[in-house]
Amino acid sequence: MKTIVVKNFKKHFGKTKAVDGISFDVKKGEIMGFLGPNGAGKTTTIRCMMDFIRPDGGTIEILGQDAKEKSAELKEEIGFLSGEVHLYKNWTGQDHINLIRKIREKKFDENGLIEQIDFNPHKKIKNLSSGNKQKLGLLLALMHKPKILILDEPTTGLDPLLQNTIYDILKEEASKGKTIFMSSHNLAEVERICDRVCIIKDGKIVATESVPNLKRKRLYTVKVYFEGKVPSKELSSNGVEISRELSDGLILSVKGDIRPVLRKLDDYKIKDIEITHSNLEDLFLKYY
């Protein structure tokens, strides 16, 4: 069953086509990544799903209902988290929780979640760090136990520890059958937690891939320095390109699985090695 169905969705701002006729769907219980560089149309798509802004063409359906016409009803089942959470500065976290409780007219027990994310709800927002604000945002998105989570770059600007905490929480939520739709411009993040990835560039979908497929398209840059002779011919092979030859080393561009290259390098005396993952721009340049 498809939880989210986007068909030929378009949105322009004046003459700029922010999103130009995209279509994709998200299955129930799936973690779908929405990957693209800045300005690709990710946030625009998410804001239309949440009915903050309205499409200029096409349809967005969530749980079989139009996202705009049935916006209020659908939000009973949706939890939303933005990359930059805006909160009422003079309120405490508890004030925000109480507001949501009143609006949703439900009894929640958020204490377990508060403990899990290590959050103090009694401090005023103006005294909270950005990480703690994001924790509150996550709490507000999860506390009413929604069926669907819509997240717009939820880990932007957070330290690795907190990012990992959020990933663990999301995986836990997905294991309970929740559908998660998450935008990101971080390839590693998407590879880590998503089941499928929808890739958007300049307002158009360029690919929808499973994560294993995406991992096969990984690019690495390997800088290796040798003691003695530099074995350029021996290392060049299928999926391995020599980007540059140095006086005592090589810069290799490796596509896909890096393990065969590392096994080959083990046959040589190496002074130093540096391996970096490709970034999103490299991926787009190479494949899309």
Place this chain on the structure above:
Amino acid sequence: MWMYVALFPSMQEQAETLSEAFASYPEGFMKAFGVDLDTLFLTIESFLAAEHYSLIWPLLVIILGISLGASAIAGEVDEGTMEILLAQPLSRLHIFWGKYIAGLTLLFVFSFVSVFSVIPFALLHNVDVQLANHLYVAIVGLLFGITIFSISMMLSSLFSARGRVVSIIAGLLIGMYALNLVASLKESLENFKYLSFFHYYDSNAAIIDSKISLISIVVFVGITVLCCIAGSVIFMRRDVAT
């Protein structure tokens, strides 16, 4: 209010002397500020009409109405906190009217508390008060405030910056005040007063004569209704970009 009520008995005693002093001011100037020397020190109501309800009190109502309206929607969009509400199972209409009723309640409380605060002060200083007159000025002031608040809410629905809403409506009211002033000073421009809310906010008639003109009620209520409808439709349809 306490200061006016406390001063009134002593001012009443010196009415003759003070009237002579005020008589040197141009008649048109006195008329523009709603000061009638014949009745100024007769009752606390006529005194308050000139000293309090001609400028200070409506100014407070204006500031309250504008700030409530501007912060209700435009302010929240500006700060980004509108997303908190839009992410909840609430329709746009629900959000608009919830904020409108909250603002209305505050205006109501302000109007009646500030006007009827005359009662304890009058008791304290042994001043006779006509309560019905104060009720009328509270009503006309409230209608005036609600109209400004409603225009502010409509502009707040349209724009995404609180400052813009404030500057537009402040400019509008300054213009209306100037029109009303000019209309009272120059006979040939008298009809300009009909374009000004300050003409329909006749606090003198309300507090001195216990009268509110039907045309004032029609104008204020009519503009309020139109702005509420426009504001709610605009907010329902617009993109909210925070």
